[in-house]
Amino acid sequence: MLRFATRRMVWAIPTLLLVTFLVYIALRLGTDPLQSYLRANPRATKVKIEQYKAVNGLSSNYVLGYFDWLKNFLIFNWPRSIKGSREVWPELKDSLVNTVRLGSLATFVGVVIGLLVGMFAALKPGSRRDVAVNTVAFLGISIPPYITAVLFQLLFAVYWSRWFGSTLFPTSGVYPPGHSGFDLFLMLKHMALPTIVVAIQVIAVYSRYMRSSLLDVLNSDFMRTARSKGISERQILFRHGVRNALIPVVTIAALDIGSIIGGLIITENIFAYPGMGMYFLSAFAAGDFPLLMPWMVIVVASTLMFNLLADVSYAFLDPRIRLD
Amino acid sequence: MHFWTRGFVLTEFATISPKRMAMRRFLSHKAAVGSCVLLAIMVLAVILSPITARYGVNEQVRKPPNTYLPPQKLAWFGTDDIGRDLYSRLIYGIRVSLIIGLFSAMISTIVGCVVGAVAGFRGGRFDDIVMRVTDLFLAFPFLVALLVIRNTIGGIGWLTAIIGDKSSLRFIVFLLSFFGWMGVARIVRGQILALKEREFIEAARAVGATRRYIVRAHLLPNSIGPIMVALSFAVVGAITAESTLAFFGYGPQAGDGGTSLGILVGAAKGAVQSGYWWIAVFPCFSLVLISLAINFIGDALRDATDPRLDRGE
Numbered sequence: 001m002l003r004f005a006t007r008r009m010v011w012a013i014p015t016l017l018l019v020t021f022l023v024y025i026a027l028r029l030g031t032d033p034l035q036s037y038l039r040a041n042p043r044a045t046k047v048k049i050e051q052y053k054a055v056n057g058l059s060s061n062y063v064l065g066y067f068d069w070l071k072n073f074l075i076f077n078w079p080r081s082i083k084g085s086r087e088v089w090p091e092l093k094d095s096l097v098n099t100v101r102l103g104s105l106a107t108f109v110g111v112v113i114g115l116l117v118g119m120f121a122a123l124k125p126g127s128r129r130d131v132a133v134n135t136v137a138f139l140g141i142s143i144p145p146y147i148t149a150v151l152f153q154l155l156f157a158v159y160w161s162r163w164f165g166s167t168l169f170p171t172s173g174v175y176p177p178g179h180s181g182f183d184l185f186l187m188l189k190h191m192a193l194p195t196i197v198v199a200i201q202v203i204a205v206y207s208r209y210m211r212s213s214l215l216d217v218l219n220s221d222f223m224r225t226a227r228s229k230g231i232s233e234r235q236i237l238f239r240h241g242v243r244n245a246l247i248p249v250v251t252i253a254a255l256d257i258g259s260i261i262g263g264l265i266i267t268e269n270i271f272a273y274p275g276m277g278m279y280f281l282s283a284f285a286a287g288d289f290p291l292l293m294p295w296m297v298i299v300v301a302s303t304l305m306f307n308l309l310a311d312v313s314y315a316f317l318d319p320r321i322r323l324d
Numbered sequence: 325m326h327f328w329t330r331g332f333v334l335t336e337f338a339t340i341s342p343k344r345m346a347m348r349r350f351l352s353h354k355a356a357v358g359s360c361v362l363l364a365i366m367v368l369a370v371i372l373s374p375i376t377a378r379y380g381v382n383e384q385v386r387k388p389p390n391t392y393l394p395p396q397k398l399a400w401f402g403t404d405d406i407g408r409d410l411y412s413r414l415i416y417g418i419r420v421s422l423i424i425g426l427f428s429a430m431i432s433t434i435v436g437c438v439v440g441a442v443a444g445f446r447g448g449r450f451d452d453i454v455m456r457v458t459d460l461f462l463a464f465p466f467l468v469a470l471l472v473i474r475n476t477i478g479g480i481g482w483l484t485a486i487i488g489d490k491s492s493l494r495f496i497v498f499l500l501s502f503f504g505w506m507g508v509a510r511i512v513r514g515q516i517l518a519l520k521e522r523e524f525i526e527a528a529r530a531v532g533a534t535r536r537y538i539v540r541a542h543l544l545p546n547s548i549g550p551i552m553v554a555l556s557f558a559v560v561g562a563i564t565a566e567s568t569l570a571f572f573g574y575g576p577q578a579g580d581g582g583t584s585l586g587i588l589v590g591a592a593k594g595a596v597q598s599g600y601w602w603i604a605v606f607p608c609f610s611l612v613l614i615s616l617a618i619n620f621i622g623d624a625l626r627d628a629t630d631p632r633l634d635r636g637e
Contacts, residue, residue: 019460019463022460023472026472026473026476027472029475029476029479029480030472030473030474030475030476030478030479031475032479135355138616138619138620138623139616141619142560142612142615142616142619143612143615143616144564144567144568144611144612144615146567146568146571146589147589147608147611147612150589150592150593150596150604150608151604151605151608153596153597154596154599154601154604154605157596157597158596158597158598158599158601159599159601162599259465262464262465262468263465265465265467265468266467266568266571269572270593280468281572284471284472296468299464299465299468300463300464303462303463303464304463307463
C-alpha cells in the first residue's frame with residue numbers, strides 16, 4: 001500500500017515537469033510573451049526587455065529557456081506581471097482562496113444532495129420517482145452552466161426586484177463595490193447564485209453515479225447472503241449497500257475536486273467572481289506570461305495530486321483491487 | 325409493459341436479428357423517439373431556411389426604431405440590439421452550430437476509431453503513448469486547453485493555409501475534432517480490448533485472417549453500438565464547446581454578420597442586465613433543447629445496443 005503510494009508520488013514529479021514543459025512551449029507559441037510585453041510597455045528600455053526575457057526564461061532555445069524559468073520559479077524569484085508590474089503571488093493566492101471557497105461549498109452541497117437523490121432513486125428502480133429523478137438529472141447534465149447562469153441573472157438581477165421590490169441575491173462579485181473587511185453573511189449571499197449553478201451540475205452527475213453504483217451493489221450476491229443471514233433491511237442497506245456503493249463515487253469525487261480549481265471559469269466569469277477563472281481569462285487575453293505560468297502549474301499540480309489521491313483511495317477502500 | 329419486453333423477445337421470438345432487437349429497444353424509448361422528431365423538425369427548418377426564416381441574417385425587421393422589440397407579430401422572438409429578427413437569426417445560428425457539431429463529431433469519430441482500434445489491438449508502445457496523451461489533456465480544464473491550443477495552432481503559419489484563420493468555421497471544426505477524438509479513442513480501445521480475446525476472433529485468426537481484416541470485419545462492426553453512442557455525445561460536446569468558445573468571444577466569426585448558437589447565447593450576456601429577456605431565453609432554450617435531444621438519443625442508443633445493460637425496469 002505504502003509502496004504503491006510512494007511509487008505513484010515519485011512518478012507524479014516527472015509528469016508535472018513534462019506537462020509544465022509542454023505548457024511552456026504552448027504558451028510561448030500561442031501568446032508570444034515578448035510581443036505582449038512590448039504591447040503593454042511600448043517604451044520599455046533594452047535593459048528592461050533583457051531582464052524580462054531572462055527572468056521568464058524566454059531564450060530562443062526552448063529547453064534551456066524552460067530550465068531558466070523553472071529555476072526562477074523554484075527559488076520563488078517569480079517575474080512580475082507585464083502590465084503594471086504587479087507581484088503575481090498575492091493575486092494568485094486571493095483567486096485561489098476565492099475559487100476553493102466557491103468550489104468546495106458547491107461540491108459539498110452538490111455531492112451530499114446528489115448522493116441522497118441517487119439513493120432515493122435506486123431504492124425503487126423503475127418506479128415513477130426513479131424516472132423523475134433520471135429525467136431531471138439528464139436535464140441538469142444537458143444544460144451548460146453558462147445558460148443556467150444567464151437565466152439566473154435574468155431572474156434575480158432583473159425580474160426579482162421588479163416583482164418583489166428588492167433583490168434577493170446579488171449577481172456579481174464577492175462583496176458589493178466599496179466594501180472592506182470580512183462579512184460572512186454578505187459573502188454567502190454573493191456566493192449563493194454561483195454555488196447553485198455549479199451545484200446543479202454536481203447534483204445531476206452524482207445522483208446518476210450513486211444510482212447506478214448502488215443498483216450494482218444491491219444486485220450483487222453478497223446482498224442476498226446478507227439477507228439470508230437475517231440482519232435488518234436497514235443494516236443491509238447502509239452497512240452493505242451504501243458503503244460499498246460509495247467506493248467508486250469517492251474516487252470520482254477526488255478527481256472532480258482536483259479539477260475544480262481551474263474548472264469554474266465559466267461560472268466565475270458570468271458572476272464576475274474574482275477566482276482562478278477570472279484570473280486566467282484576463283491574463284490570457286493580455287498574453288501575460290508571468291501570470292499564466294504559475295496558474296498552470298497550480299492547476300496541473302492539483303489535478304495530478306487528486307488523481308493520485310483517487311487511485312490510492314480506491315485501492316485503500318476496496319481491498320479487492322490488486323496494486324501493481 | 326409491452327409484449328415485446330426484452331426477456332420475452334429472447335425466449336419466444338428467438339429468430340429476431342440483433343439489429344431489429346436493438347431497433348425495437350430504441351423505439352420503446354419514448355424520449356429518444358421524441359428527440360428524433362424534434363431534431364428532424366429542426367434540421368428541416370434549417371434546410372428550408374429560405375422558406376422558414378422570415379428575414380435575412382442581417383436584415384432589419386423594419387425602419388428604425390427597431391432595436392430590442394419584444395416578441396410580436398412582426399418579429400416572433402423579438403429583435404436584437406440592431407433590429408434584426410431573432411427568430412430568423414436562430415435558424416441561421418442553428419445551421420452553423422449543427423454543421424460544426426456534425427462535422428467535428430464525424431472527424432473525431434473516424435480518427436478516434438482508427439487510433440482506438442490500433443491502440444487496443446496492437447497494444448504495446450503505441451497504446452501507451454496514446455493513453456498518456458489523452459491523460460495529459462485531461463489534466464487541464466477543457467476551456468483552458470481549448471484556448472491555449474487554439475492560439476498555439478492558430479499561430480503556426482503553414483497550418484493556417486490548410487485549416488484556415490482562427491475565426492473561420494474550418495478552424496473551429498478542426499480544433500474541436502482535435503479534442504474530440506480522444507474520448508472516442510478511449511471507448512473504442514476499451515471495446516476492442518474486451519473483444520479481441522473472444523473466441524470468434526481467435527477463430528478468425530486461426531483460419532488465417534490478417535490483422536487488418538479482423539479489425540475491419542470483426543472488431544469494428546462489433547463495436548458499432550459504443551461508437552454510435554460516442555458519436556452522438558461527440559456532437560453534443562462539439563456544439564456546447566463551440567457555444568462556450570463563442571460565449572467568451574473566441575468562437576468563429578461566421579462570415580458577414582453570420583451567426584451561431586454560441587454567438588446568440590453570448591449576446592444574451594449583455595442583454596439580461598437590461599431586462600431584454602427574449603434575447604436570453606430563446607437562444608438558451610434552443611441550445612438546451614438540441615443538447616438534451618441528442619443526449620437522449622445517445623442514451624437510448626446505449627440502452628438499445630448493449631443487451632447486458634439491465635436498467636432494472
